[in-house]
Amino acid sequence: MVSKTAQYYKTHPKAREKKKEYDKEFNKKKEQVEKRVELKRENREHDDKYGKASRRGKDLSHTNHGLVYKSRSANRGSKSDTAGDRRARGGGKRK
Numbered sequence: 722m723v724s725k726t727a728q729y730y731k732t733h734p735k736a737r738e739k740k741k742e743y744d745k746e747f748n749k750k751k752e753q754v755e756k757r758v759e760l761k762r763e764n765r766e767h768d769d770k771y772g773k774a775s776r777r778g779k780d781l782s783h784t785n786h787g788l789v790y791k792s793r794s795a796n797r798g799s800k801s802d803t804a805g806d807r808r809a810r811g812g813g814k815r816k
Contacts, residue, residue, distance in 0.1 A: 756783070763788055 723731070730737040747753060760781045767776060767790075780796040782789050 760788070 730740060763781055764776070776790055778792060779790045780793050782791045782796045
């Protein structure tokens with residue numbers, strides 16, 4: 722099953738191009754590059770210590786408690802990990 726968002730971008734090529742351009746600019750930002758570098762470094766250290774198979778199906782997530790491995794599905798749209806996540810979704814407790 723495809724999400725509503727994926728269906729929308731599939732059927733609206735102009736919107737898909739606009740999103741692609743936005744994503745390019747967003748991912749070039751220094752903060753985003755640093756975030757990816759941090760995750761790569763942590764994954765490499767984890768693989769050296771435990772082996773690559775130990776994190777199969779998991780993503781490294783930035784949370785209030787530092788970096789945590791979560792299943793890929795749990796890491797997508799997590800609603801309680803950080804204040805920014807909660808604010809972006811319009812609800813939840815704020816600390």
